[in-house]
Amino acid sequence: MPQKELYFEDFTPGLKFESMQSPTITTQEIQEFGEKYDPQPMHLDVGAGSSSFFKGLAASGWLTAAIIMRLRVDTIVVAGGMIGVGVDEIRWTAPVRPGDSIRTEHIVVSTRPSKKYSDYGVVKISTIAYNQRDEVIMRSTVNFLAPKRK
Amino acid sequence: MPQKELYFEDFTPGLKFESMQSPTITTQEIQEFGEKYDPQPMHLDVGAGSSSFFKGLAASGWLTAAIIMRLRVDTIVVAGGMIGVGVDEIRWTAPVRPGDSIRTEHIVVSTRPSKKYSDYGVVKISTIAYNQRDEVIMRSTVNFLAPKRK
Numbered sequence: 251m252p253q254k255e256l257y258f259e260d261f262t263p264g265l266k267f268e269s270m271q272s273p274t275i276t277t278q279e280i281q282e283f284g285e286k287y288d289p290q291p292m293h294l295d296v297g298a299g300s301s302s303f304f305k306g307l308a309a310s311g312w313l314t315a316a317i318i319m320r321l322r323v324d325t326i327v328v329a330g331g332m333i334g335v336g337v338d339e340i341r342w343t344a345p346v347r348p349g350d351s352i353r354t355e356h357i358v359v360s361t362r363p364s365k366k367y368s369d370y371g372v373v374k375i376s377t378i379a380y381n382q383r384d385e386v387i388m389r390s391t392v393n394f395l396a397p398k399r400k
Numbered sequence: 401m402p403q404k405e406l407y408f409e410d411f412t413p414g415l416k417f418e419s420m421q422s423p424t425i426t427t428q429e430i431q432e433f434g435e436k437y438d439p440q441p442m443h444l445d446v447g448a449g450s451s452s453f454f455k456g457l458a459a460s461g462w463l464t465a466a467i468i469m470r471l472r473v474d475t476i477v478v479a480g481g482m483i484g485v486g487v488d489e490i491r492w493t494a495p496v497r498p499g500d501s502i503r504t505e506h507i508v509v510s511t512r513p514s515k516k517y518s519d520y521g522v523v524k525i526s527t528i529a530y531n532q533r534d535e536v537i538m539r540s541t542v543n544f545l546a547p548k549r550k
Contacts, residue, residue, distance in 0.1 A: 287466035290473060290481040303483050303545070311484045312469050316437035316462045323440060331440040333453050334461045337490035337540075390487075395453070 255329040258361065258371035258396040265358040269321040272353040272382070275309055275346060283313040308345040314352070314388055315340060318379050321354045326375070328396050335372065338391040344381070351382040359391065363398075370395040405479040408511065408521030408546040415508040419471040422503040422532070425459055425496060433463040458495040464502070464538055465490060468529050471504045476525070478546045485522065488541040494531070501532040509541065513548075520545040 277296070284293030288310035292302040300306050323332050346352070359374040373396050379388040427446070434443030438460035442452040450456055473482050496502070509524040523546050529538040 283466075287470045288473060289470070292481055302481060310466075310469070312462070312466045316433075316460075316466065319460070319462045320437045320439070323438060331442055331452060334492060336492060337487055339489075340487035342484060342486060 253327040255327050256396065257329050258363075258373070258398045261358050261361050261371075261373045261396060263358050263360055267325045267356040269325045269354040269356075271321065271324065272351040273317060273320070274351045275313075275317065275348060277307065277348040280307060280309045280313065280348060283316075284310055288312060304345050306345075306347065308347060311340070311342040311388070314342065314346050314379070315390070317352055318354055318377060318388060318390065321352070321379075322356060322375070322377060322392075325354070326356060328394070330397050333370075333395040335393045335395060338374070338393065340388065340390045342388050344385050344387045346381065346387055350387075352379055352387065354379045364395060367395060370397055403477040405477055406546065407479050408513075408523070408548045411508050411511050411521075411523045411546060413508050413510055417475045417506040419475045419504040419506075421471065421474065422501040423467060423470070424501045425463075425467065425498060427457065427498040430457060430459045430463065430498060433466075434460055438462060454495050456495075456497065458497060461490070461492040461538070464492065464496050464529070465540070467502055468504055468527060468538060468540065471502070471529075472506060472525070472527060472542075475504070476506060478544065480547050483520075483545040485543045485545060488524070488543065490538065490540045492538050494535050494537045496531065496537050500537075502529055502537065504529045514545060517545060520547055 292304045293310045296307045356377045359376050364370040374393050376391045442454045443460045446457045506527045509526050511523050514520040524543050526541045531537050
């Protein structure tokens with residue numbers, strides 16, 4: 251079922267969204283992302299990771315953030331696209347391992363008209379991401395533009 | 401020349417680092433990342449992007465953040481690896497287009513011993529990323545753990 255496209259006026263503080271998927275992260279995805287963007291032992295090699303802070307292979311926090319962006323845009327369909335303006339906070343609270351599944355909850359924190367773009371408003375969303383054991387693996391608060399209804 | 405591995409004690413407020421590379425982003429990289437993690441028209445398709453807010457294909461802000469993480473870990477070599485604990489702020493200030501080259505400047509904002517991990521300290525770094533026209537494309541402030549010297 252195609253989701254309804256949302257405009258600025260559709261977002262109100264307290265409105266909640268839950269991701270409908272919970273993708274499972276693989277060793278290959280962790281290593282491929284690590285090789286390209288975060289080539290450190292704990293993101294590259296199962297053996298080298300075992301002697302590191304993480305005691306084993308763990309996803310780059312930036313891969314976790316990217317997977318969570320995917321869940322955000324699949325869950326919250328903004329008319330014309332979700333245009334990110336910035337991030338107020340990210341906290342990585344537990345390692346993400348091969349085989350972990352990620353699901354997200356999103357809540358609208360606040361909304362305001364954009365000063366810079368008169369046809370848009372700024373929506374602030376708080377996202378909590380959990381693994382399959384319901385442990386919080388990342389908290390974040392992000393701001394994006396949503397178009398006003400004409 | 402291999403870089404010196406840095407410990408917590410090596411970081412002092414005001415210390416500056418500059419990226420030694422300035423990778424050029426391609427249409428393929430923008431589209432591949434978009435398909436996986438941010439499947440919106442402005443990150444996928446040159447034609448669809450032309451009618452969007454960005455007036456053409458632009459990189460997902462999360463791809464930009466990942467490329468900047470690569471520059472950060474290539475520039476600042478922390479003993480045992482750079483263990484991210486969180487982000488205080490990201491601001492995406494200009495679109496990143498195919499053919500743009502990204503370089504970064506990093507400055508240590510503050511340091512403190514970690515309360516949670518007695519063998520580590522927390523280093524707060526501010527990163528400014530520029531394109532080849534010296535326009536700021538992203539500002540960010542991140543926190544990572546660095547091990548104390550034994």
